[in-house]
Amino acid sequence: MDWVNAIIQGLxxxxxxxxFACGLSLLFGVMxxxxxAHGDLAIVAGYIGVGVIAVSHMPVLWSIPVVVxxxxxxxxxxxxxxxxxxxxxxxxxxxxxxxxLSIIIENGLQQFFTANSRGLGVGDSFITASFTIGSQITIAxxxxxxxxxxxxxxLGLQQYLSYSKYGxxxxxxxxxxxxxxxxxxxxxxxxxxAAAIAFGTVAIAGMAEGMVTTISPSLGTDTILLFxxxxxxxxxLGSLWGTLLGGVILGVAQAVGAQINPSYEQLAGYAVFLLVxxxxxxxxxxxxxQ
Amino acid sequence: xSGRDQTGTGAPLLEVRDLVVHHGQLRALSGISLAVYPGEVxxxxxxxxxxxxxxxxxIAGLHRPTSGTISYDGRDVTGLRPExxxxxxxxxxxxxxxxxxTLSLEDNLKVGASYARPGPWTIDRVLELFPWMKERRxxxxxxxxxxxxxxxxxxxxxxxxxxLLLLDELSLGLAPVIVQRIYATLPQVLESGITVxxxxxxxxxxxxxxxxxxxxxxxxxxxxxxxxxxTREQVEAAxxxxxxxxxxxxxxxxxTTPLSPPNGIDA
Numbered sequence: 001m002d003w004v005n006a007i008i009q010g011l012x013x014x015x016x017x018x019x020f021a022c023g024l025s026l027l028f029g030v031m032x033x034x035x036x037a038h039g040d041l042a043i044v045a046g047y048i049g050v051g052v053i054a055v056s057h058m059p060v061l062w063s064i065p066v067v068v069x070x071x072x073x074x075x076x077x078x079x080x081x082x083x084x085x086x087x088x089x090x091x092x093x094x095x096x097x098x099x100x101l102s103i104i105i106e107n108g109l110q111q112f113f114t115a116n117s118r119g120l121g122v123g124d125s126f127i128t129a130s131f132t133i134g135s136q137i138t139i140a141x142x143x144x145x146x147x148x149x150x151x152x153x154x155l156g157l158q159q160y161l162s163y164s165k166y167g168x169x170x171x172x173x174x175x176x177x178x179x180x181x182x183x184x185x186x187x188x189x190x191x192x193x194a195a196a197i198a199f200g201t202v203a204i205a206g207m208a209e210g211m212v213t214t215i216s217p218s219l220g221t222d223t224i225l226l227f228x229x230x231x232x233x234x235x236x237l238g239s240l241w242g243t244l245l246g247g248v249i250l251g252v253a254q255a256v257g258a259q260i261n262p263s264y265e266q267l268a269g270y271a272v273f274l275l276v277x278x279x280x281x282x283x284x285x286x287x288x289x290q
Numbered sequence: 291x292s293g294r295d296q297t298g299t300g301a302p303l304l305e306v307r308d309l310v311v312h313h314g315q316l317r318a319l320s321g322i323s324l325a326v327y328p329g330e331v332x333x334x335x336x337x338x339x340x341x342x343x344x345x346x347x348x349i350a351g352l353h354r355p356t357s358g359t360i361s362y363d364g365r366d367v368t369g370l371r372p373e374x375x376x377x378x379x380x381x382x383x384x385x386x387x388x389x390x391x392t393l394s395l396e397d398n399l400k401v402g403a404s405y406a407r408p409g410p411w412t413i414d415r416v417l418e419l420f421p422w423m424k425e426r427r428x429x430x431x432x433x434x435x436x437x438x439x440x441x442x443x444x445x446x447x448x449x450x451x452x453x454l455l456l457l458d459e460l461s462l463g464l465a466p467v468i469v470q471r472i473y474a475t476l477p478q479v480l481e482s483g484i485t486v487x488x489x490x491x492x493x494x495x496x497x498x499x500x501x502x503x504x505x506x507x508x509x510x511x512x513x514x515x516x517x518x519x520x521t522r523e524q525v526e527a528a529x530x531x532x533x534x535x536x537x538x539x540x541x542x543x544x545x546t547t548p549l550s551p552p553n554g555i556d557a
Contacts, residue, residue: 165404168393172401175390182350182384184376184405184450 001136006259007252008137014231014251015147016212018244019205020224021231022154023198029238030174030194031087033094037102039225041199042206044105045071046215047113049120049207060122060211068203075199076192083195084188102221109217117219120210127211146208150247153201154240160197161240170194230273236283245284301364303328303485304349304380304454309358311341311348318344320509321358326454326502331476331486333500335493337529340506342489343385346458349487350382351375362454377405381452385459385489387439391432395423395442398431402446409451410482416445419475437468444472448479455479457488461495473499493525507531 024038035041045067052063052070086097122142130140161167173180173190180187209215209224227250235246250269257268276284302325311319319341326332334342347353349360351372360368367375376382389398399413417423420441426434431442440460447455461469469492476499480486490496496503497517505513505528513520513528526532 165400168397168401169404171393171397172390175392176388178352178372179384179388179390180401181352181372182376182382182388183402183446184373184381185401186371186373 001134002259003256005137006255008139009143010252010255011248012139012143012147012251013255014248015150015244016205016208016247017227017231017250018247019146019150019153019201019208021228021235021243021247022157022240023200023202023205024228025232025235025237025240025243026157026194026198026201028232030170031083031191032091033083033087034098035198036095036098036225037105037220038098038198038202038228039220039223040102040105040109041071041220042202042209042224043109043215043217043220045199045203045206046120046210047109047118048203049210050113050118053120060120060207064204064207067207068200071203072196072200075195075197078199079192079195080188084191087191102225106217106220113217115217117214117216118210119214120207122211142212146212149204149208151244153204154244157197157201158240166190166193227269230269233283234273234276236286239283239285242283242285249284300328302326303363304487305361306345306349307359307361309345309348309360310356311344311353312356313344313353318509319348319355322506322509322511324504324511324514326485326487328485329480329483331480331488331499331501333496333503334487334489334506335491335496335503335525335529336506336512338491339508341509342506343458345506346382346456346487346489347384350380350384350456373405376450376452377407379407379451379453380456381447381450381454382456383440383443383447383458383460385462387436387443389431389439389442389446392430394428394430395434396427398442398446399449403449406449407451407453411448411451413445413449416448419448419478420445437464437472440464440468440472441475444475444479448484452484455484455486457486459489459491461490461492469495493529497525505529 020039020042024035027033027035027038048070049060049063049067052058052066053060056063058066082097082101083094086094127142128140129142130138132138161171169180169185169190170193172183173185173187177187180190206215230250231246232243233246234249235242235244249272253272254265254269258265260268304326306322306324309319309322310317322341322345324332334345336342344353348355351370351374355368358368359366362375362378362380367378367380370378390401393401396413399416403413417427422438423442423445431439434442460472464472473495476486488496488499500517502516503514503520504511505525507528508531512531513524
């Protein structure tokens with residue numbers, strides 16, 4: 001029963017990983033930008049949450065849409081300024097620029113908020129409330145809620161990309177930027193919208209992380225970026241369901257590893273990551289080489 | 291300019307003056323001028339590397355000219371971004387179709403209609419023009435044959451309701467019977483009030499479809515007139531840059547000697 005429990009807990013954690021990863025996957029899929037600052041942006045969202053709550057005294061859950069909106073605006077502005085300039089100078093430039101951005105964000109946060117970790121207190125009763133299945137499996141309501149939110153966000157994003165006007169334009173621009181221009185689409189604006197969505201999703205993930213545990217300035221590159229990368233690579237680039245699958249597999253691998261020996265948690269996750277890279281480098285759901 | 295009175299009325303829809311375009315160090319166009327009047331089918335012909343596609347892409351806004359001006363509907367559009375030109379009614383069907391390969395046929399058309407001007411063309415009307423599309427609207431563009439993709443590319447441009455339609459090498463890589471089928475849709479396009487500027491390597495096809503033609507050679511204009519005005523010999527000379535002293539402006543920079551006549555001329 002311990003194993004079943006480990007798998008279920010891993011599955012729930014995997015939802016959060018997928019939430020971290022989907023923005024990374026979207027930015028790469030649409031603009032071929034590997035955003036090395038992605039993890040730090042999740043942390044920025046968490047700290048914006050801390051700030052919004054401190055200033056407005058609104059409940060933590062209510063602050064989430066505010067933070068998502070602020071991050072989406074930040075995403076659009078950052079895309080139309082810094083990232084757009086980097087993209088026009090080549091792929092290596094975007095890598096260097098986002099790496100620089102990552103360093104600036106991390107050190108900036110340390111400067112203003114110190115290196116201490118901080119939580120977004122939602123109230124212990126909400127975080128610790130749980131239900132049990134049988135006698136051994138305990139599921140925290142909050143973890144289940146995060147998983148459900150992750151699935152809903154991915155489902156919504158999938159629907160948006162499939163059926164909305166801008167979703168269609170995002171896919172078109174990802175396919176052929178110049179042909180999209182000939183159809184009247186300003187790809188710079190479309191990129192901005194994609195960035196806004198990516199930043200919005202990572203904001204939800206960052207807030208969730210702050211509520212589940214705590215956030216600190218270095219967490220973005222140390223943990224979140226790596227988990228997000230692993231999820232995207234395991235699942236296969238460019239597929240949102242692949243990203244969910246990748247996140248879940250990573251989460252389950254970590255939980256099962258931890259069940260074997262608590263010090264194996266990280267190791268097991270990266271071992272699966274490595275196996276996928278060796279045997280199926282295009283990812284589990286990807287149709288083939290792209 | 292003789293012959294323009296029959297089709298052209300009033301001011302030109304598109305006027306290009308002394309256009310010079312460079313690809314890096316290479317001078318692709320050396321002072322090209324042209325005027326396209328409403329209702330015309332204006333064909334640009336010439337051998338590979340003559341600069342036809344460069345000219346069309348520059349008119350669409352995808353290349354920046356080194357010098358010269360492009361005016362459309364009486365307005366200078368030389369510095370306008372390509373998406374703004376599309377919005378103003380200059381829409382191009384690019385060389386090699388350039389559909390969105392991962393999008394379905396219908397989504398390709400919907401993208402084309404995203405910033406459409408008001409006008410007669412709708413997705414439904416395109417489906418009427420190409421009836422086979424109805425059955426296959428959910429199919430991915432990448433799974434279609436070249437001729438089908440070309441039709442979708444034309445449909446994607448039409449739903450934007452262009453005033454000036456730029457067609458770049460429609461016949462490229464397609465079987466002659468398919469090319470004829472695609473050109474057979476041109477009258478319906480013209481009927482809806484669209485003016486066409488096309489680039490074509492297949493000279494006989496261009497001569498059949500065009501009301502006015504202009505031949506380019508290594509970035510210069512070597513011949514222009516209506517298909518009725520020009521003789522086969524003149525076209526041949528202009529195409530390859532051979533001086534024949536018959537009023538065809540000679541290519542002063544030493545053209546290649548023709549080994550065989552251009553595609554389709556003697557067919």
